Amino acid sequence: MVVDVSLPTTTPSAAPRPAPAHPDIPDAAPPRHPQGGLKGVLLPVAVVLAIGTIFVSVYLAAFHAPKPHDLPVAAVGSAQEIHRLEGGLEKALPGGFALRPYADESAARDAVEHRRVYAAYLTGGGTPKLLFAGANGPSVTGTLTGAFGAVAEAGGHHLAQEDILPASSGDTRGLSIFYAAFGLVLAGYLFGMMTYQAAPTLRFRQRLASLGLFGVLGGIIIALLAGSTGFGALPGSFAGIAGMTALMAIAVGGATMVCIRWTGAAGAGLASVVLLTLGNATSGGVMPAPYLPGWLHPLSDVLPVGAGVRAIQGLAYFHNDGLARGIAVLAVWIIACAGLLYLRDARSARRTPAS
Numbered sequence: 001m002v003v004d005v006s007l008p009t010t011t012p013s014a015a016p017r018p019a020p021a022h023p024d025i026p027d028a029a030p031p032r033h034p035q036g037g038l039k040g041v042l043l044p045v046a047v048v049l050a051i052g053t054i055f056v057s058v059y060l061a062a063f064h065a066p067k068p069h070d071l072p073v074a075a076v077g078s079a080q081e082i083h084r085l086e087g088g089l090e091k092a093l094p095g096g097f098a099l100r101p102y103a104d105e106s107a108a109r110d111a112v113e114h115r116r117v118y119a120a121y122l123t124g125g126g127t128p129k130l131l132f133a134g135a136n137g138p139s140v141t142g143t144l145t146g147a148f149g150a151v152a153e154a155g156g157h158h159l160a161q162e163d164i165l166p167a168s169s170g171d172t173r174g175l176s177i178f179y180a181a182f183g184l185v186l187a188g189y190l191f192g193m194m195t196y197q198a199a200p201t202l203r204f205r206q207r208l209a210s211l212g213l214f215g216v217l218g219g220i221i222i223a224l225l226a227g228s229t230g231f232g233a234l235p236g237s238f239a240g241i242a243g244m245t246a247l248m249a250i251a252v253g254g255a256t257m258v259c260i261r262w263t264g265a266a267g268a269g270l271a272s273v274v275l276l277t278l279g280n281a282t283s284g285g286v287m288p289a290p291y292l293p294g295w296l297h298p299l300s301d302v303l304p305v306g307a308g309v310r311a312i313q314g315l316a317y318f319h320n321d322g323l324a325r326g327i328a329v330l331a332v333w334i335i336a337c338a339g340l341l342y343l344r345d346a347r348s349a350r351r352t353p354a355s
Contacts, residue, residue: 051269055277061293062281068143069297070098071290072116074108077123085121088151096147105131112164115318118288119144121151128152133165135317137174139287165317170232177234177316178285180226181248181309185275187218188249192256193268204345208338211253219246236315244315244323247330248308252279254337255304261344279305284313301325304333 073089075082082101089097100117102108108120112131118140120131130148134141145161152159167174191214195207202210223242226234234241252275259267259274282292282300289300300306311326 047269051272051277054273058277058281058296062291062296063286066139066287066291067093068096068290069292069294071096071118071143071288072098072100073144074100074102074111074117074120075123076102076105076108076120081123084155085123085151088154089147092147092150093143096143109164113319115314115321119148121148126157127160128155128157129160129162131162131164133317134163135165135167135174135313136288137167137286139174139291168233168235168316171234175286176226176231177309177312178280178283180222180234180245181283181285181305181312182280184218184222184245184249185252185279185305188214188252189256189271189275191249191253192260192271195253195257196260204342207257207341211250211257214253215246215250218249219243234312234316236312236317240315240323241312244308244311244326244330247327247334248304251304251308251330251333251337254334254341258337258340258344261341274303275305279303282306283309285309302329304330 075085077085079101082099086099089099100111102111102120105120105122108117108122109131111117112120112133115133115136118132118136122129122131128148128151130144132141132144141163145159149159168176170176191211195202195210199207199210219242222245223234223238224230227238227241228235229238255275256267256271259271261267263270278296278299282289282296282303283305284300289297289306292300300310307322307326307329310322314321314323314326
């Protein structure tokens with residue numbers, strides 16, 4: 001008997017086809033690079049000390065001996081009186097003030113209320129008078145009353161003072177906006193890092209939705225805590241404060257995500273230097289931008305924190321000063337960050353072979 005031991009003939013199956021592309025772009029986390037040995041010991045020390053050195057250097061440069069540089073102030077009086085005032089201010093604080101003549105007290109008062117100037121000196125009527133806004137903070141008030149008081153005393157007069165925009169009773173030191181902004185920036189920085197740690201494969205649209213949700217909820221929480229329903233530190237409208245802080249949170253969170261997505265492990269350090277250190281130091285929450293050194297001053301207008309803080313101060317006290325610019329700056333940051341994240345994710349998707 002012959003037994004057929006031949007193997008059955010099988011038809012090879014067709015090669016598997018790549019799965020159709022998902023409309024959402026996968027967003028894989030940056031690869032980890034564990035280091036051991038001497039490099040693993042020294043690298044964290046070097047990075048953290050470098051960041052700490054930058055932090056201390058920036059804050060000491062900005063606040064160890066703060067003084068204004070061309071702080072805009074108004075003057076009402078004759079040309080001779082204004083000229084005498086300009087000389088007295090230059091003697092009291094060289095380079096500290098930029099004097100702007102105004103026609104009358106009403107125009108000068110309006111300029112202070114809208115923060116086009118930080119004070120107005122009225123020379124007429126025998127007794128000079130200083131109009132200022134206590135909402136700018138005690139440091140600014142001290143600078144103004146000291147310098148203008150010295151000018152008045154040199155002319156044999158006692159300086160009358162009027163605080164036309166005092167700080168809220170819940171913000172006696174004028175630092176609430178700074179602390180609220182600092183907390184929000186810290187939260188945005190942590191969100192930007194944690195979104196890749198907690199959900200490394202989250203898709204692009206889902207990650208942006210998470211960022212938006214974080215910003216909206218963060219804005220509402222800050223408005224509740226700082227507004228009239230909380231500590232009463234910010235007298236502005238609830239919707240305005242919540243909206244601006246939400247934009248700040250989204251911009252900072254998005255910027256941190258971009259740093260991490262494009263530079264990997266180095267992104268956390270880069271974001272901490274740009275957003276936490278430079279951003280908060282130049283925010284204007286402690287002192288306005290004219291008090292900053294020349295190399296830090298321009299950052300106040302372009303970083304998300306400075307633009308947002310000025311807009312919130314305007315909402316709270318200064319008739320929406322800085323609001324339009326703040327919205328524009330933050331919108332540019334948010335759109336740019338979303339675009340950079342999309343480009344990075346699209347590039348990663350093209351490099352991933354189909355399986």
